[in-house]
Amino acid sequence: MSRASVIRVVLTGDELLSRGALAALLELEADFRVVAQTDDCLTAVGVVTEQRPDLVVLDLEPPARDAAEAARTIRRAGDVPIVLLTRCTRPGALRRALAAGVHGYVPKSTEASKLAGILRGVCAGEPYVDPQVAVLALTRPGCPLTARELDVLRYTLRGAAVTTIAEGISLSPGTVRNYLSSAMHKVNARTRHEAAELAWEEGWL
Numbered sequence: 001m002s003r004a005s006v007i008r009v010v011l012t013g014d015e016l017l018s019r020g021a022l023a024a025l026l027e028l029e030a031d032f033r034v035v036a037q038t039d040d041c042l043t044a045v046g047v048v049t050e051q052r053p054d055l056v057v058l059d060l061e062p063p064a065r066d067a068a069e070a071a072r073t074i075r076r077a078g079d080v081p082i083v084l085l086t087r088c089t090r091p092g093a094l095r096r097a098l099a100a101g102v103h104g105y106v107p108k109s110t111e112a113s114k115l116a117g118i119l120r121g122v123c124a125g126e127p128y129v130d131p132q133v134a135v136l137a138l139t140r141p142g143c144p145l146t147a148r149e150l151d152v153l154r155y156t157l158r159g160a161a162v163t164t165i166a167e168g169i170s171l172s173p174g175t176v177r178n179y180l181s182s183a184m185h186k187v188n189a190r191t192r193h194e195a196a197e198l199a200w201e202e203g204w205l
Contacts, residue, residue, distance in 0.1 A: 005031060006031055006032070006033050007031055007032050007033070007054045007055055007119070007120065007123050008033050008035045008051065008052075008053045008054045008055070009026060009032055009033065009034050009035065009053055009054070009055045009056070009057060009119075010034075010035060010036045010037070010038065010044060010047055010048055010051060010053045010055070010056045010057070011023055011026075011034060011036070011037045011038070011056075011057050011059065012037075012038045012039070012040070012041060012043075012044040012056060012057070012058050012059065012070065012074070013037075013039065013057075013058070013059030014039055014040065014059075015059070016039070018059055019037055019039075019059055020037075022057065022059060022085070023037060025112055025115075025116075026116070026119075029116050031120070032116070032119070035051045035053055036051055036053075040070075041058075041069070041070035041071075041073045041074055042073065044056065044070075044073075044074050044077075045073055045074060045076065045077040046077075048074055048077040048078055048080060049077045049078065052078065052080075053080060054080070054081070054123050055080065055081050055082075055083065055119060055122065055123050056074055056080055056081070056082045056083070057082075057083050057085055057119070058070055058071065058074075058082060058083065058084045058085065058102075059085045059086075067084050067086065067088075067093070067096075067097055067100075067102070068093075068096040068097055068099070068100040068102075069100070071084070071097065071100040071101055071102045072100045072101065075100075075101045081103040081104070081122050081123055082101065082102050082103055082104070083102070083103060083104035083105075083106060083118070083119060083122055083128075084097050084102045084104065084105050084106065085106050085107075085108055085115075086105070086106070086107065086108060087107065087108050087109075089107060089130075089132070089133045089136060090201045090202065090203075091133075091136055091137035091140045091202060091203055092200065092201050092202045092203025092204070093201065093203070094129065094133055094134075094137050094203075095137065095203045096203065098129075103122045103127050103128070104118060104119070104122040104127065104128040104129070105128070105129045105130060105133060106118055106128065106130060107130050107132075107133065110130070140202070143199075143202070143204040144186045144187070145183055145186060145187070145199065145204060146179075146182075148169075148179050149179050149180075149182055149183040149186070150183075150199065150204060150205060151169050151179075152165050152169070152176055152179045152180050152183065152192075153180075153183055153192070153195055153196040153199050153205060154196075154205050155168055155169070156180070156192050156193060156195070156196040157196040157197070157199075157200055157205060162176050162177060162180075180192045180195070183195050183199070187199065
């Protein structure tokens with residue numbers, strides 16, 4: 001922490017209203033100062049380099065695809081603690097965020113008074129994961145999909161056609177369709193794209 005125990009914060013979020021409300025909330029606290037706001041992680045890199053804040057708060061919606069990569073990108077600009085403020089409580093999102101170097105994983109439903117305390121703790125070197133999210137991650141059933149089913153879903157997630165998947169993993173299109181059908185059945189998905197998204201959200205891909 002720097003400058004007479006004032007926590008200098010950079011807010012990065014893609015929703016102006018939400019980001020502005022969070023900034024106003026933090027400014028009500030005597031020991032917080034929002035030094036900059038950005039709407040994407042690439043802009044945040046330059047801001048973090050210039051401002052050298054004590055903390056970065058990521059507020060990205062939807063968070064699942066963007067948050068982990070945003071954290072990695074920002075961390076390249078400096079060794080600054082990052083807190084992810086999110087609506088997503090899926091175990092996969094948590095695991096990816098932690099692997100990317102996020103120091104705090106906080107649901108948006110967290111009370112304002114508690115949020116300030118969490119941010120202070122993270123800035124003081126105390127990592128934070130919401131207890132309910134942590135329990136969910138620990139008690140969630142394991143992956144029911146086989147390695148081949150994961151392979152075809154991984155390609156599907158990238159938007160690949162069945163023929164492209166078949167070429168990529170040296171199988172016939174019919175066999176690929178069988179694997180996709182099996183994966184869809186196991187995760188109770190209506191389409192292969194929905195199955196791929198569910199597998200990604202669970203952290204299996």
